[in-house]
Amino acid sequence: MEGDWHTPVADGRVDDEVHLPGSKSLTNRFLVLAALANGPSLLRRPLRSRDTLLMAQALRQLGAGVEDTTAAQGSRPDWLVTPASLRGGGSVDCGLAGTVMRFLPPVAALASGTVDFDGDAQARVRPMGPVLDALRTLGVDLDDDGRGTLPFTVRGRGHVRGGTVTLDASASSQFISALLLAGARYDEGVTVHHRGKPVPSEPHIEMTVETLRDAGVMVDDSEPDTWRVEPSEVNALDVQVEPDLSNAAPFLAAGLVTAGRVTVPGWPHHTTQAGDAIRDILDAMGADVSLTREGLTVTGTGQVSGIDVDLHDASELTPVVAAVAALADSPTVIRGVAHIRGHETDRLAALARELGSLGTSVTETDDGLRIEPRAMQAGLFHTYADHRMVMAGAVLGLGVPGLRVEDAATVAKTLPEFVDLWHGLVAPGTSAAGAVTA
Structure with a gap:
């Protein structure tokens, strides 16, 4: 049209x-966790839109399987997500999706090999600096030519040390969610401290914490502006998206x-x-x-x-x-x-x-x-x-x-x-x- x-x-x-149809925010969070899980996951009634299709394709680029599976008669197909060893060597099209450009670099850091990120022209002005700097602090090798925006390259080594980072997430709560979603797979987990003006859209961080707990991940958010994810497996999911x-x-x-x-x-x-x-x-x-x-x-x-x-x-x-x-x-x-x-x-x-x-x-x-x-x-x-x-x-x-x-x-x-x-x-x-x- x-x-x-x-x-x-x-x-x-x-x-x-x-x-x-289902929530974009939940669909993309569930997709990321399912790709990092210890077995196949079933996402029922997911949203199929440009943002979520870009996320699914990006996870396929990293090695995960994301396939349509038969749902109830007359309804949209569900998604079956099969995790696999994450691999580099490809590129991720972020489109204009903040969830893709911010959630996937911490995942790509777990891959073996280089992953290039880019997106629409408008996406190249959206801030990325806080999450990229946080990944560097956690031991990730990446290159953005100092821009703090797309395009950039993540050079994965198959694992991430993890640890503690402090960042300013006053521009986007997605900077925090991005680190939390992948943090359970880091060697030391991850502890994220926010320092700056109040974080916008805090319900989205609560959503991230709840989806992690649904997958059996231990998250401590008892201290203001601090989130701790313990290193652990991520359990497979069988969820219906709101x-x-x-x-x-x-x-x-x-x-x-x-x-x-x-x-x-x-x-x-x-x-x-x-x-x-x-x-x-x-x-x-x-x-x-x-x-x-x-x-x-x-x-x-x-x-x-x-x-x-x-x-x-x-x-x-x-x-x-x-x-x-x-x-x-x-x-x-x-x-x-x-x-x-x-x-x-x-x-x-x-x-x-x-x-x-x-x-x-x-x-x-x-x-x-x-x-x-x-x-x-x-x-x-x-x-x-x-x-x-x-x-x-x-x-x-x-x-x-x-x-x-x-x-x-x-x-x-x-x-x-x-x-x-x-x-x-x-x-x-x-x-x-x-x-x-x-």
Whole structure:
């Protein structure tokens, strides 16, 4: 799907269920652990998107087997992951996936041989320095020509000494997760100390710790800003991947914005996914929110209110929350998300520019945005190769008839079915393909 996407306008209130595939964050963590495990693992209902397919292919490059296996009739295939001795001699395409470019260098250090890493042009500006410097401290030989970014080369020796490192993870929690995921296979394990401003998106570190414990790895996180992984085997897994709660955000927002009702089945009652925060956010913005055994339901009340919200721990929700805020009846302040300037794009600058071009008053602050709703007129909403910007544009289209979203295909990074699912919810019977023009 190439070209501009003419986003559909809801014909009244939306009222439907949206069935979502698995979490990207969990799928990629499970893939890494399964490749390091002591036997074959089965990942049920994994997400198949650009990011997770890149992770699977990278692990194949390193020697692991990642194969489709028969699942329940009518559902997506599961993944069977068979570990093997890790080998070098190849290259890893990271695309624009932070989980691939950050999680796999500590794994590649365990391989016998050289592994080259590179990715999309936009990926070459995403920070990598803290995790690369930490690997050097742990005895890993690598070369990035001093850039602290892609491209770089890891020269694996078949094992890593491990030990204790101190780093500044204030730009990304992935720097910590990367070391923890591979740490059990290091000779001395790994102890990671964070020193710097508060770590963003800490629920993602909690997710890493929980997945490690699911695989039988001993993790001590009792001391603030310190994580200790004991050297041990990694047990094989048989897990079902939770639905991606961050990808649910635009669909649930549609329930609020159209005064309709949207249900996402299978919403977990206990989760480490940061996207779970969307429940409280939409409730504060005027929705009725109900979590039952069947799933999460968001019902609009006819009013969309602005809020003052700190999204430090759930920053991936910022684009969708900003889009809802632009359709609200009062101002919104989003705080605590300075670090998303280093995501797929500078999300704060991108949101301020694109919302402003449609007529909304947006002020970029040191750590977020102030959004004052104004009447908006249709135009072209640029996405900057950022999947979350596509989702934000879809939500805006509910209140801005005629809006066009540039390069909607980039949403395949985390949810290839997004445009089809959106048309099915907002404008049943319309063709997603027919809504795209060159």
